[in-house]
Structure formats: structure tokens, C-alpha cells
Amino acid sequence: MRKSVKLLVIPLLLLTGIILASNLNNSPVYVLVSKEIASSKNNNDNYTKMMDVLMSPRCVNCHPNDNIPKQGDDAHPHYFGMSRGENNLGYQATKCTTCHQSENNNYSGVPGAPGWSLAPESMKWEGVTRNEIAESMLDPKRNGGRNHEELMHHLTEHELVLWAWEPGIRADGTKRNPPPVPVDEYIKAVKQWFKDGAIIPSNP
Numbered sequence: 094m095r096k097s098v099k100l101l102v103i104p105l106l107l108l109t110g111i112i113l114a115s116n117l118n119n120s121p122v123y124v125l126v127s128k129e130i131a132s133s134k135n136n137n138d139n140y141t142k143m144m145d146v147l148m149s150p151r152c153v154n155c156h157p158n159d160n161i162p163k164q165g166d167d168a169h170p171h172y173f174g175m176s177r178g179e180n181n182l183g184y185q186a187t188k189c190t191t192c193h194q195s196e197n198n199n200y201s202g203v204p205g206a207p208g209w210s211l212a213p214e215s216m217k218w219e220g221v222t223r224n225e226i227a228e229s230m231l232d233p234k235r236n237g238g239r240n241h242e243e244l245m246h247h248l249t250e251h252e253l254v255l256w257a258w259e260p261g262i263r264a265d266g267t268k269r270n271p272p273p274v275p276v277d278e279y280i281k282a283v284k285q286w287f288k289d290g291a292i293i294p295s296n297p
Contacts, residue, residue: 135285137294142282143248144223146272147230151257155211156218162189162211163219166270177211197261204269206256213237227293245287249280 146152154163160177161170175187193209212218215235218226229235236244248254258276260269272279286292 133294136289136292139282139286139289140227140292140294142274142278143286144226146257146274146279147218147226148223149257149272151260151269151272152254153218156216157211158217158219158221160211160214168219177214197259199262202262202264202266204256204261207252209253224293231291231293241287241291245284248283 150163150166150168154165154168157163157177162175162177163169164171173187175189178188189209189211192203194203194205195207195209196205197203198205213235216229218229221229230244231241233239239247255276258271260271262268274282
């Protein structure tokens with residue numbers, strides 16, 4: 094009786110081992126790590142690239158904290174006493190679009206892109222930290238009611254945002270500096286940051 098049981102058990106064990114080995118070969122091996130460990134570095138890298146762009150003069154100059162648009166890499170006040178005015182577009186006689194057309198004017202040195210205007214007053218980025226910028230950007234009460242999907246599209250597709258990488262030339266013929274991150278890297282970083290949950294690092 095014992096011998097017959099052994100004869101049955103041994104083949105069953107061999108068959109079980111073969112099945113398990115087959116499944117292991119065809120299945121990925123998972124190593125459990127915390128979500129924080131898995132995503133922290135990549136999230137920080139994407140966040141840093143995005144914020145390096147948003148904190149550059151090409152962006153912050155149109156997000157003033159005093160309603161006065163800024164110009165140049167030194168962020169000096171806009172010439173001719175320009176100010177926010179109605180609907181972020183300047184005043185009746187001196188609206189932004191009086192000079193800033195839908196494209197750069199390389200003869201006069203005046204930059205331009207569709208929808209040229211200051212950012213809303215609720216989006217003051219001048220003089221604040223990158224985390225404060227991110228917090229305001231993600232807040233629907235301050236970002237025009239945008240959800241993450243809409244905000245991601247705005248940051249990666251809006252013509253006025255993308256103008257930053259084609260800022261034209263100054264009146265003296267010298268080129269304006271684009272943001273410090275290439276546009277394709279920026280777009281990839283922004284999309285991945287939102288895909289990962291738009292997490293603001295505690296130590297960016």
C-alpha cells in the first residue's frame with residue numbers, strides 16, 4: 094500500500110514542479126517596493142525640468158506680482174508704463190496686442206504669439222518658490238477651473254506657452270534666450286508628471 098502511494102505521489106510532485114516552473118518562466122518577476130521609492134526620483138526629475146521652464150524669464154515675465162509685465166532676462170518693468178489693465182490685456186489705448194501681434198516681428202524686435210496677454214492675477218509667479226507656483230497651478234480656483242488633463246494640455250500645447258522656445262530677436266538683432274530645457278524634454282516631463290499624479294516634491 095505504501096509503495097503504491099509513493100508511486101502516485103512522486104509523479105504528481107514532478108508534474109507540479111514542471112507546471113510551476115513553466116508559469117514562472119512565462120510570468121514577470123515582481124519586486125515589491127513602496128510607491129515613494131519607485132516614483133520619487135523620476136517624479137522629482139520631471140518636476141525639476143518642468144519648473145526650470147516655468148521659472149524662466151520667458152514665463153515669469155508674464156506672471157508678475159505687481160500687475161506690471163516684465164521684459165528681458167533681467168525682468169525689468171515693461172517700457173512705456175504698461176500695466177495689466179482690463180482682462181489682463183492692457184488699457185484701451187495701449188493694449189498688449191497694439192504692439193504684440195500673432196507672431197514675432199523681427200524687424201522691430203517685438204515678440205508675438207496668438208493670444209498675447211498677461212496671465213490672470215491669480216497666477217502671480219514672480220518672486221515665489223517653485224512649489225508655490227505648482228500649488229497655484231494645480232488649484233482650480235486660481236488656474237481658471239482647469240483639471241489635470243486640461244492643465245497638461247495647456248502647458249504642452251498652448252501657442253503662447255510654446256512661444257517661449259521661439260522668442261524671436263531683440264530690437265538690436267540679438268536672439269532672446271529660450272528656457273533652459275529643450276521643448277521636447279519639457280513636454281515629455283510635464284506629461285509624465287501629470288500621469289504620475291502631479292505630485293509636488295517636499296524637497297524639489
